[in-house]
Amino acid sequence: MDSVLIGNINFEWELGTNGALSLEASLWSHRNFVQLSYLPLLYAKEDEGVCVTHLPPEPFIRDNLFLMSEETIPGKEVRSWAYSPSIEAWAKKRGLLYQHPPFPLVRELASKVFSFTHAPVLPGASLLHSMQEVSDWAAKGPYPKVLKSPFGYSGREKAILDGPALPMEVSKLFENGGVLIGEPWVPRLCDFSTQWEIGEEIHFVGATLMENSESGVYSKTRVGENVFGQFQSYVDEHIEKVKVTLKTMQDKGFYGPVGIDSMVYKHKGETLLHPIVEINPRRTMGWVALKLMKEGVRELTLSSEYSRGPGLLPDNLILADGKKFPFRKQLYVDMI
Numbered sequence: 001m002d003s004v005l006i007g008n009i010n011f012e013w014e015l016g017t018n019g020a021l022s023l024e025a026s027l028w029s030h031r032n033f034v035q036l037s038y039l040p041l042l043y044a045k046e047d048e049g050v051c052v053t054h055l056p057p058e059p060f061i062r063d064n065l066f067l068m069s070e071e072t073i074p075g076k077e078v079r080s081w082a083y084s085p086s087i088e089a090w091a092k093k094r095g096l097l098y099q100h101p102p103f104p105l106v107r108e109l110a111s112k113v114f115s116f117t118h119a120p121v122l123p124g125a126s127l128l129h130s131m132q133e134v135s136d137w138a139a140k141g142p143y144p145k146v147l148k149s150p151f152g153y154s155g156r157e158k159a160i161l162d163g164p165a166l167p168m169e170v171s172k173l174f175e176n177g178g179v180l181i182g183e184p185w186v187p188r189l190c191d192f193s194t195q196w197e198i199g200e201e202i203h204f205v206g207a208t209l210m211e212n213s214e215s216g217v218y219s220k221t222r223v224g225e226n227v228f229g230q231f232q233s234y235v236d237e238h239i240e241k242v243k244v245t246l247k248t249m250q251d252k253g254f255y256g257p258v259g260i261d262s263m264v265y266k267h268k269g270e271t272l273l274h275p276i277v278e279i280n281p282r283r284t285m286g287w288v289a290l291k292l293m294k295e296g297v298r299e300l301t302l303s304s305e306y307s308r309g310p311g312l313l314p315d316n317l318i319l320a321d322g323k324k325f326p327f328r329k330q331l332y333v334d335m336i
Contacts, residue, residue: 003077004049004066004096005040009033011082011282012153015107016176023086024053024068035327038313039081041065043291049075056314082106082282083256101254101281109254109281111150112181118245119276123267125183131174137182139164144185150177158216160185189271190231190264193286194239198255202246207235208286210261221289224299231264234273238262241275249281259284292333301334308332 006023008014010033014026027033040050041060049064051073056065066073068090077097080087083106091098100106108114116127124145128134134147138161147170149157157176159167174180191212195205209227211220228235242260249258259280264273289302307315311330319325 001047001049001064001075003079004051004073004075005044006051006068006078006080006084006087007037007039008081008084008087009036009039011084012110012151014084014086015110016149016151016157018085021086023084023090026084026086027053031327032329034317034325035313035329039288042288042312048079049073051078054317054319056317060314101256105253106281109249109252109279112148112152112278113150113179115276115279116181118248119242120274122183122186122265122274125181128174128180128182129178131171134170134174134180134182135166138166142184146183146185147173148181148183149173150179150181186265186267186274188263188265190228190234191261191277192228192231192235192238192263193259193261193284194235194242195284195287195290196246196258196260198246198250198258202243202250204239205257205287206290207239208289210286218285218304220301220303221286222299222301223286223289223293224297227299234264235262237273238275241273245276245279249279254281256281257283257287259286294335297335299336303332303334304329305332306330 008027010026010029013029021029027037034053037052038056038060041062044050044064049066050062051066051068053068055061055067071094073094073096075096078087078091083100083103085103088098113127126137128137143162145161147159147161152158157173159170159173191210192207193210194207197203197205206223209222213219246258261277262273262275263277264271285302289300292302293300306328307330311332313331315330316324316326
């Protein structure tokens with residue numbers, strides 16, 4: 001076994017906290033992080049191991065499953081969902097190779113500030129460097145509008161403004177990142193993402209249609225023939241436009257997986273493309289959906305829902321004290 005996989009879905013959270021916690025403590029900072037750390041079970045090859053904090057129940061037990069607490073882990077190299085300072089420290093203690101771009105570069109590229117400054121922005125959007133700038137921007141309509149922190153994820157770390165008054169959480173959001181991004185709240189017609197791999201060359205992996213909740217929390221990914229329908233031309237336009245930004249990332253020294261979120265929206269009666277909503281220098285759920293796609297399948301839907309029965313991931317874990325630790329949500333896949 002040459003490599004072991006770690007599903008650190010808590011990537012943005014760890015960046016926001018500057019990697020202050022150990023690997024296991026970091027994963028256990030949120031219930032969703034724990035459950036999603038079992039994602040590598042879905043795509044690990046037969047000769048790859050998977051490291052987790054607790055053994056899952058049947059039928060998720062595998063011969064290639066290992067506990068992070070073990071001092072000796074089979075394999076030579078660690079491959080993670082995204083770069084992690086805590087994984088780097090964990091791997092070093094076990095004599096495992098962990099190759100990655102420089103941490104300051106990863107942090108720079110993951111920040112929404114990079115996306116904002118390396119792509120066209122929404123009409124009226126601003127990068128805000130002080131609370132006075134935030135107040136001045138918030139005082140001008142139209143509303144609603146949204147303030148985002150640099151390392152928010154899955155609809156978190158943002159505030160929606162219905163008027164000039166700033167909600168209490170805005171000052172904390174600003175303190176956490178030292179900058180906020182202000183954007184108009186536009187009617188979204190289509191959300192999609194493209195997956196890439198940056199190496200010596202830039203390789204296009206595929207495009208996926210996304211469905212998110214009103215607050216921006218991930219809901220579904222669709223892959224397959226004609227899933228974009230009338231929006232296919234906007235996807236093609238996005239693919240061409242983001243190549244410039246991907247080349248910039250490559251020139252800076254980044255390598256590895258990248259997911260780029262985009263959307264089609266309505267503004268003053270026009271249907272427009274926002275080519276880069278955010279850049280994810282890591283694997284994504286869209287990448288997982290593409291990996292699950294099988295030959296002969298016309299369309300695949302990967303959905304995150306409140307549990308309706310057995311799904312792709314464990315429903316619970318048994319802790320050291322014998323207590324059951326349940327998960328409320330589950331991943332499901334449907335194919336046609």
